[in-house]
Amino acid sequence: MKRMLLKSMILKARVTQADIRYVGSITIDEDIVEKANLSEQENVLIVDRTNGNRLQTYIIIGERGSGVVCINGAAAHLVNEGDIVDIMAFSWSTGEAQSLFLKLDENNHFSRYVTTD
Amino acid sequence: MLPPLSPAVVRHLVYPFYRGVRKDKVLSILEELEDNQWLSKEQIEEIQWRKLKRLLNYVSIHIPYYRDFFRKRGIKPDEIENPTDFMKIPFLTRNVIAENSSSLVTGDPLIQGYASSTGGSAGDPLYFYCDLAAGPIRRANTIRQFRYAGIDIGDRQLRLWGGHLDRTRKEGIAGRIKNYFNNIRFLSSFDMSDEAMRKYAYIEHSFKPSLIVAYPSALALLSNFCKRKALKLHKPKVIITSGEMLYPEQREIIEEVFSAPVFNRYGSRQFSNIASECKQHKGLHSASDLCVVESIHKSGRLAKNGEMGELVVTDLSNYYMPFIRYRTGDFAVSTDRVCGCGRGLPLLEKIEGRSFDTIRTPEGKSVGGSFWTRLSRVVPGINRFQIEQKGLNGINFRIVPGPEWKDDFKSVLEEKIRTNCGDNFNVTFLVVDDIPLAPSGKSRFIIPNIEEKLVIKSKIHKANVTAVEPDLNDCLRIDKELMELADIAEYEKVLIVDATNGVRLETFAVKSPGGKGEIVACGAIAKQLSTGDEIGVMAFTWSREKDCNFSNILVDRENKFERYLTELPGQKI
Numbered sequence: 018m019k020r021m022l023l024k025s026m027i028l029k030a031r032v033t034q035a036d037i038r039y040v041g042s043i044t045i046d047e048d049i050v051e052k053a054n055l056s057e058q059e060n061v062l063i064v065d066r067t068n069g070n071r072l073q074t075y076i077i078i079g080e081r082g083s084g085v086v087c088i089n090g091a092a093a094h095l096v097n098e099g100d101i102v103d104i105m106a107f108s109w110s111t112g113e114a115q116s117l118f119l120k121l122d123e124n125n126h127f128s129r130y131v132t133t134d
Numbered sequence: 135m136l137p138p139l140s141p142a143v144v145r146h147l148v149y150p151f152y153r154g155v156r157k158d159k160v161l162s163i164l165e166e167l168e169d170n171q172w173l174s175k176e177q178i179e180e181i182q183w184r185k186l187k188r189l190l191n192y193v194s195i196h197i198p199y200y201r202d203f204f205r206k207r208g209i210k211p212d213e214i215e216n217p218t219d220f221m222k223i224p225f226l227t228r229n230v231i232a233e234n235s236s237s238l239v240t241g242d243p244l245i246q247g248y249a250s251s252t253g254g255s256a257g258d259p260l261y262f263y264c265d266l267a268a269g270p271i272r273r274a275n276t277i278r279q280f281r282y283a284g285i286d287i288g289d290r291q292l293r294l295w296g297g298h299l300d301r302t303r304k305e306g307i308a309g310r311i312k313n314y315f316n317n318i319r320f321l322s323s324f325d326m327s328d329e330a331m332r333k334y335a336y337i338e339h340s341f342k343p344s345l346i347v348a349y350p351s352a353l354a355l356l357s358n359f360c361k362r363k364a365l366k367l368h369k370p371k372v373i374i375t376s377g378e379m380l381y382p383e384q385r386e387i388i389e390e391v392f393s394a395p396v397f398n399r400y401g402s403r404q405f406s407n408i409a410s411e412c413k414q415h416k417g418l419h420s421a422s423d424l425c426v427v428e429s430i431h432k433s434g435r436l437a438k439n440g441e442m443g444e445l446v447v448t449d450l451s452n453y454y455m456p457f458i459r460y461r462t463g464d465f466a467v468s469t470d471r472v473c474g475c476g477r478g479l480p481l482l483e484k485i486e487g488r489s490f491d492t493i494r495t496p497e498g499k500s501v502g503g504s505f506w507t508r509l510s511r512v513v514p515g516i517n518r519f520q521i522e523q524k525g526l527n528g529i530n531f532r533i534v535p536g537p538e539w540k541d542d543f544k545s546v547l548e549e550k551i552r553t554n555c556g557d558n559f560n561v562t563f564l565v566v567d568d569i570p571l572a573p574s575g576k577s578r579f580i581i582p583n584i585e586e587k588l589v590i591k592s593k594i595h596k597a598n599v600t601a602v603e604p605d606l607n608d609c610l611r612i613d614k615e616l617m618e619l620a621d622i623a624e625y626e627k628v629l630i631v632d633a634t635n636g637v638r639l640e641t642f643a644v645k646s647p648g649g650k651g652e653i654v655a656c657g658a659i660a661k662q663l664s665t666g667d668e669i670g671v672m673a674f675t676w677s678r679e680k681d682c683n684f685s686n687i688l689v690d691r692e693n694k695f696e697r698y699l700t701e702l703p704g705q706k707i
Contacts, residue, residue, distance in 0.1 A: 038706060040699075051500075075590040107588065109585070109587070130496070
């Protein structure tokens with residue numbers, strides 16, 4: 018049986034921009050996208066630890082090393098600049114989950130993989 | 135077996151006679167192509183653009199898929215005037231071809247075609263059609279590219295190849311006669327047993343080819359074998375490798391064993407030969423008078439000078455089933471450097487095979503083919519190998535051993551792998567008798583782990599809710615034409631995001647008769663959406679492909695289609 022399993026979770030990212038006037042979805046630093054085994058267009062579930070909001074959108078790749086985590090468009094109604102969010106992605110697979118948990122530093126740069134939160 | 139013909143006899147008598155019998159125009163086309171290559175970059179672009187305009191005009195009339203596209207988009211081929219305009223035409227992918235195979239073929243009785251397919255080294259074979267009239271153009275281009283390396287019609291050619299098998303079987307004795315009169319001998323890359331390779335070395339030595347054309351993996355294998363066995367070989371003038379990515383280590387061993395320079399060539403069954411190295415060996419000249427090669431950066435824009443991008447190719451000669459903006463899945467660095475050879479044909483550098491042919495380490499690093507080919511030569515006795523990703527943290531390392539192989543070498547290899555891929559990387563060695571080839575006869579020595587991921591495939595941007603119907607069943611009714619443009623099917627699940635009030639919800643799409651720009655929130659969703667709200671409508675799919683075609687459309691205030699969007703970070707509309 019195929020299951021939807023957690024593939025990657027980026028923990029406690031700080032939202033660097035949230036603007037309704039800009040084109041939507043989430044822009045993430047290319048380095049973090051790679052480290053999290055994600056890709057352009059991939060669906061993610063964003064949960065806002067600051068205000069409790071939850072939303073789904075997809076990834077746009079941002080400049081490598083910039084630490085950008087930018088949630089624009091309609092989603093900016095639910096997320097504000099400076100909020101702390103977790104970003105999850107799921108895969109459709111058989112077998113056991115091999116989930117990656119990524120810890121970031123205060124500049125939204127990759128710090129290390131962790132086993133649990 | 136008859137003795138080979140003299141190259142001069144083939145070049146001046148047999149070949150021109152044969153072309154005369156076939157009444158095709160290979161030789162006159164060749165003259166034209168020969169002239170083109172020395173023109174300036176601007177002059178070549180002018181030729182390319184003229185041919186592209188002609189093709190676009192043609193497809194807007196004769197190819198149903200593109201006729202619909204131009205009609206729905208409300209644009210004319212004439213309005214496509216520069217490379218940025220050209221990007222408005224959606225990518226052609228394997229999936230698009232599979233789903234639209236009949237509407238991609240011309241209805242014009244004057245154009246004849248024939249069926250073809252790829253060998254399937256990238257997965258399932260792709261079935262498609264070629265324009266009969268493109269055949270002579272492709273042949274002429276191949277000869278032009280042979281001449282980059284100093285090889286001409288009639289020079290003896292030895293081909294170590296897989297794809298010919300099906301064809302020679304079809305042609306049977308006629309094919310063999312043709313090869314004889316063209317001074318071509320075929321060796322099969324399917325059979326690379328010691329016995330076969332010994333025979334190949336003997337044939338090479340006695341046939342004395344000027345040119346060897348081969349898959350790099352197969353020829354590197356033969357080179358290693360001949361070196362190990364100290365077999366006598368004839369020194370050809372040049373070697374052309376094609377069909378797979380050429381790694382530096384392969385080039386090295388081939389050049390060492392055959393004492394001849396390697397010229398790399400890039401092409402595919404769909405397009406024939408796209409680009410080829412000249413004697414400068416600094417990049418490959420693409421045949422831009424016959425095709426358009428765009429290099430697309432992963433963010434969706436054209437790659438800049440020196441950047442890596444995916445090669446997206448348009449064939450300017452296939453009118454039967456046009457390939458326009460076909461995503462090859464291959465990557466290269468584009469450059470505007472002018473080549474020292476004086477040719478105006480643009481250069482591609484560092485062509486890298488399929489991007490997904492890499493192994494991922496626990497640290498998130500991608501380890502590509504060069505590392506593994508180098509590794510396989512650290513110890514003796516690895517005849518062939520294959521690396522298969524197992525989960526996120528390890529690999530299966532399959533080895534077909536030679537006589538020098540010792541099991542102790544495993545620890546040497548493992549240490550090297552750990553140094554590069556991290557201490558937590560698991561390596562399982564499997565010493566096997568054989569590693570099966572792809573159906574094309576090509577080797578795949580990296581098998582990545584490709585999981586299914588959820589990706590966006592459709593989006594309607596900035597649509598306006600035209601009405602709410604709380605009494606109907608829950609769904610979003612959308613103008614039929616918008617659904618087609620965004621590739622959303624009837625009853626497909628959609629995510630609606632409301633830019634006016636921030637609400638996000640899921641339901642399914644239902645077609646509304648086209649043309650009026652209707653977007654109606656029906657049922658319970660009418661409690662959360664209001665007339666006049668600005669919404670985005672998205673649909674996702676499970677995909678194994680690296681990139682999934684994304685139909686992302688922008689509409690105006692009346693919900694009329696405006697254009698396809700490529701989203702870039704920090705963009706305002």
